[in-house]
Amino acid sequence: MNARKLALITGASSGLGVALAEDLARRGYDLILTARSEAPLQDLAERLRQSLKVAVTVAASDLSVPGSVAGLAARLDGQGLQPSALIANAGFGINQPFVDHDPARLTAMLQLNIVSLSEMARVYGARMARAGSGHIMLVASIAAFQATPLLGAYGASKAFVLSLGEALHVELAPKVGVTVLCPGFMETGFGAVAGFNPNEMTRRTALPAAKVARIGVDAMLRGEAVVVAGGANKAMVAASRLIPRMTAARIAYKASGGGSFKR
Template sequence: MARETALITGASSGLGIAFAEDLAKRGYNLILSARGAAAMETLASRLREQYGVDVAVQPADLSQPQGAAGLIAALDERGLSPSVVVNNAGIGLNDRFIDQHPDRLTAMLHLNILAVTELTRCYGQRMDAVGGGHILLVASLAAYMPAPLLAAYAASKAYVLSLGEALHVELAPKVGVTVLSPGYMNTGFDAASGFQPTPMTQRSALSPEKVAGIGLDTLFKGKSSVVAGTANTLAAAVAKVLPRDFIARQAYKTTGAQNDAS
């Protein structure tokens, strides 16, 4: 039986690498996509040797307006058709909303919302036509609550959460759609976004490997969504019952004070 193929976006670092490793262990051939090719080529060589899977590397910048369409076209030209899509690529901006650079803000929204939407629509349509497939959308714990200083990022992830939970019903039973919402992880998010984690946030951190396993297990069990980690699951549950204005004010006090002290 031919191996199935999984596409992973944001595959050059952090959680993306963890997804690639986990899927290779499960026997999937891989398509790795991110902006920089060098790190992905190194990862691809290791996974080929270690797990005996085929690994294709396709660079793409999904933060640009034609990024998702370009990736799809490039994979079509190479005859690569994934049966699993992991929409992992995403960036964050941590600062006062009105102080964020408009170009960076636009790029983040393209990546976190529009690229995810386009890849999900295209491959969801194709999976529906052939009668099967899986799509994992990576949101965030921030999707469950207003997050001052991460306002647009949290809003973009709330979109991803809502989209995925709706498509889980709409595309069933042919296409399985699941949303994974991680909390804080020790990845490159801090440096890229300017986020300063609180000590409590750092204590609740899970490894990217743990989070990837939780997400993929939930995807293949056919569930709609999962928040990774007990502490994060509790935080998401609390956010559903407390007034959103209260949550926003408390988050602002905590993150604002932490950032001022850094």
């Protein structure tokens, strides 16, 4: 299995994670799938084995728990699995006033979106650098580019991902390519988990997860630093940079009634 390209995908049980797994499998990657829920991972793994004839390892892990990255890496080491690509996709959001966030859920979100993602990038980025090659994709959001009232902590976590990814793109070059994928709204399970109900304008900008995955993997393999998925999302990001940050935040808050800038 190590003789072939091997991608480790976090958050692979639903939504964009599934689309990324499918896209990479079509490109000839063997896969390691991880997420909190094992059953959907096993279903996806069996489907990809049958349809695309790739090797797929399932390694369920709750990356919102401290210490989970070290445990996952040790398990994969024990199986002799060394990924040549890391797709750090796992994440969730909370859509409500920040002061109303449940403390435990807020901590879990920050652990998953920031701490575990950073630990994954450090562990596997170091190994890829020693090996002399590799690819890392960090999944952020268009929420990374401006303040997002009612999704404030989520947006701030994605701003961290964007900044970290841009730094690593420089630090690890030219041996290891690092790309930050910034989607906008997609019709996945994210909104239900976050408590986010997008307005009609936001829904019209939605891209299928499969298209976002293809955009992201294409950009990763080309060695791009950052890619915003979709023309409408690129326009929103560009517009947010042309007006004062507090004005952009107030517009987003008023227009969405619940934070329209999100992954």
